[in-house]
Amino acid sequence: MEKYYAESHEWVMALDENTVVVGISDYAQHALGDIVFLSNAEVGDTVTFGERFGDVESVKAVSEILSPVDGKVVEVNKDLEDTPELLNAKPLETWIIKVEGKIDPSKLMTEEDYLALDKDH
Amino acid sequence: MSQLIFERSVPFRRAVRFDACDVPEVGLDEKYVRQSKARLPEVSEVDIVRHYMELSRYSFGVDNGFYPLGSCTMKYNPKLNEFTASLEGFTSIHPDQSLSTVSGTLELMDNLSISLSEITGMDAFTLQPAAGAHGEFTGLLLIRAYHNARNDNKRTKVIVPDSSHGTNPASASMAGYTVVSVPSNEMGGVDVEALKAVLNDEIAALMLTNPNTLGLFDPNICEISKLVHDIGGLLYYDGANLNAIMGTARPGDMGFDVVHLNLHKTFSTPHGGGGPGSGPVGVKSCLVPYLPHGTLIKETYGYRYIDERDTLSIGRMRSYYGNFLVNVRAYTYILSLGSDGLKAASQNAVLNANYMMNALKDTFPVAYPQTCMHEFVVSLADLKKETGISAKDICKALLDYQMHPPTMYFPLIVHEALMIEPTETESKESMDYFIQVLKDLKQLAYDDPQKILNAPYTTPVKRVDDVQAARNPILKFQHK
Numbered sequence: 001m002e003k004y005y006a007e008s009h010e011w012v013m014a015l016d017e018n019t020v021v022v023g024i025s026d027y028a029q030h031a032l033g034d035i036v037f038l039s040n041a042e043v044g045d046t047v048t049f050g051e052r053f054g055d056v057e058s059v060k061a062v063s064e065i066l067s068p069v070d071g072k073v074v075e076v077n078k079d080l081e082d083t084p085e086l087l088n089a090k091p092l093e094t095w096i097i098k099v100e101g102k103i104d105p106s107k108l109m110t111e112e113d114y115l116a117l118d119k120d121h
Numbered sequence: 122m123s124q125l126i127f128e129r130s131v132p133f134r135r136a137v138r139f140d141a142c143d144v145p146e147v148g149l150d151e152k153y154v155r156q157s158k159a160r161l162p163e164v165s166e167v168d169i170v171r172h173y174m175e176l177s178r179y180s181f182g183v184d185n186g187f188y189p190l191g192s193c194t195m196k197y198n199p200k201l202n203e204f205t206a207s208l209e210g211f212t213s214i215h216p217d218q219s220l221s222t223v224s225g226t227l228e229l230m231d232n233l234s235i236s237l238s239e240i241t242g243m244d245a246f247t248l249q250p251a252a253g254a255h256g257e258f259t260g261l262l263l264i265r266a267y268h269n270a271r272n273d274n275k276r277t278k279v280i281v282p283d284s285s286h287g288t289n290p291a292s293a294s295m296a297g298y299t300v301v302s303v304p305s306n307e308m309g310g311v312d313v314e315a316l317k318a319v320l321n322d323e324i325a326a327l328m329l330t331n332p333n334t335l336g337l338f339d340p341n342i343c344e345i346s347k348l349v350h351d352i353g354g355l356l357y358y359d360g361a362n363l364n365a366i367m368g369t370a371r372p373g374d375m376g377f378d379v380v381h382l383n384l385h386k387t388f389s390t391p392h393g394g395g396g397p398g399s400g401p402v403g404v405k406s407c408l409v410p411y412l413p414h415g416t417l418i419k420e421t422y423g424y425r426y427i428d429e430r431d432t433l434s435i436g437r438m439r440s441y442y443g444n445f446l447v448n449v450r451a452y453t454y455i456l457s458l459g460s461d462g463l464k465a466a467s468q469n470a471v472l473n474a475n476y477m478m479n480a481l482k483d484t485f486p487v488a489y490p491q492t493c494m495h496e497f498v499v500s501l502a503d504l505k506k507e508t509g510i511s512a513k514d515i516c517k518a519l520l521d522y523q524m525h526p527p528t529m530y531f532p533l534i535v536h537e538a539l540m541i542e543p544t545e546t547e548s549k550e551s552m553d554y555f556i557q558v559l560k561d562l563k564q565l566a567y568d569d570p571q572k573i574l575n576a577p578y579t580t581p582v583k584r585v586d587d588v589q590a591a592r593n594p595i596l597k598f599q600h601k
Contacts, residue, residue: 036591
């Protein structure tokens with residue numbers, strides 16, 4: 001399935017009609033450096049587009065993760081509790097939360113547009 | 122690394138041997154008696170002295186060398202401060218003794234409060250808070266008490282700019298507020314239009330550092346404070362960067378209602394592990410009734426402290442009357458420099474920062490290249506892209522030149538940031554050395570990056586594994 005990206009460097013991908021998964025981009029994990037801790041949402045939480053649902057902590061800093069979708073969290077990736085470094089190793093295959101909701105492509109970028117974006121300036 | 126004090130321990134070795142007890146022993150209640158012996162290191166006096174001397178050699182302070190840690194104002198701490206702080210009249214008193222026996226001490230505290238009020242343009246100061254973030258928390262509780270006393274209970278949000286110190290949103294959050302972030306504009310100041318968009322009657326306060334963490338003075342400050350006051354909010358001044366404007370501009374005149382100062386930055390008291398710090402909070406008259414317990418108040422008959430009788434007070438923020446001996450050092454600094462000297466200190470801090478910024482601007486891009494205040498931020502993003510050498514790697518390499526690295530990866534809005542604050546106490550020669558070393562390291566990054574990746578070479582501990590340390594922290598010594 002196709003990934004869509006937010007300006008704040010999260011991706012979202014549809015699994016089926018009503019379910020999406022959310023992760024962070026390769027650029028984001030690279031900019032953060034070694035990720036050492038993830039403070040994640042909980043199952044049942046409501047997430048809102050553009051609002052924080054968790055924090056990712058690297059050796060450099062703590063950064064907020066903003067939701068690229070509206071909806072309700074139905075599952076969190078438990079593997080990340082002990083091995084947050086998966087976000088460094090495989091950012092595009094590692095989802096953080098699974099959400100009951102629908103992607104709104106009008107608020108997001110396609111992968112092609114996101115990769116073409118000048119993110120350093 | 123050498124041995125820990127516990128590893129030097131030899132059974133029955135002692136620094137001092139007491140004579141046998143020649144008075145009757147008094148037994149303690151069983152519940153107060155420890156069940157097993159304390160596991161103290163058993164060492165001779167010379168072992169202890171060598172242990173501490175070794176630790177002192179492994180540490181690095183401003184007495185050892187250049188320490189341009191941005192936003193921390195690591196200026197030299199004059200030894201005169203230590204002389205006054207060790208005067209017996211100050212060291213041999215107890216906070217519980219009668220106020221009538223410590224009038225000199227009270228006068229010093231009052232004079233310091235008056236001096237700080239004059240320097241910042243505020244009406245009163247409390248010397249209670251023990252450090253900057255403690256001052257922030259105190260200030261936010263004062264703001265909350267102010268709004269609550271007016272039955273203005275809708276105000277649940279505090280605004281901070283995205284360039285703020287991390288403690289600002291943390292303090293606001295700890296005081297029970299929701300944090301609203303506003304972006305910076307292309308000049309590095311607060312984006313006024315973005316600020317207008319978030320201002321409403323739910324805003325309790327705006328927290329601002331001015332000059333901010335980019336070392337830039339916000340030219341729109343008067344408009345910003347009017348906007349915040351117009352919607353009923355208050356303005357909080359984070360005094361972390363006061364060293365840029367002492368004697369020239371005052372937060373009180375810019376419209377700020379609450380100010381915290383870091384005496385361990387601007388007023389030359391020991392800093393970091395050598396603390397303790399002191400974070401006095403100044404307020405405009407509208408906030409005086411809420412000042413914490415232990416704040417000195419001058420009455421017609423003499424001095425008294427705010428206590429339980431002052432029912433509007435936010436209450437106790439810490440034991441007794443603040444870090445008093447730190448305050449003695451700061452007062453000494455203020456008196457020894459005088460008003461002209463304080464102004465000159467800030468002017469030289471700004472001059473030094475601009476000298477370094479201009480000397481380095483062709484080596485590393487300056488994030489916001491206009492004239493800076495007391496500090497500036499360069500980005501090593503291009504260097505990292507071209508050589509793989511990051512800001513952290515350059516900082517590690519600096520350790521081999523007996524200099525403390527600048528603040529790195531802060532502020533967060535600049536990639537691969539190095540934030541450099543020379544302070545006024547550094548000579549041109551020490552700044553020139555730092556500038557040359559940074560230039561040499563940049564060249565080395567292109568010629569032999571591996572040499573930088575392996576640095577430092579001369580420190581007691583070489584490159585630490587900070588990822589492992591963050592993921593599996595070992596926070597205390599444990600007996601085997």
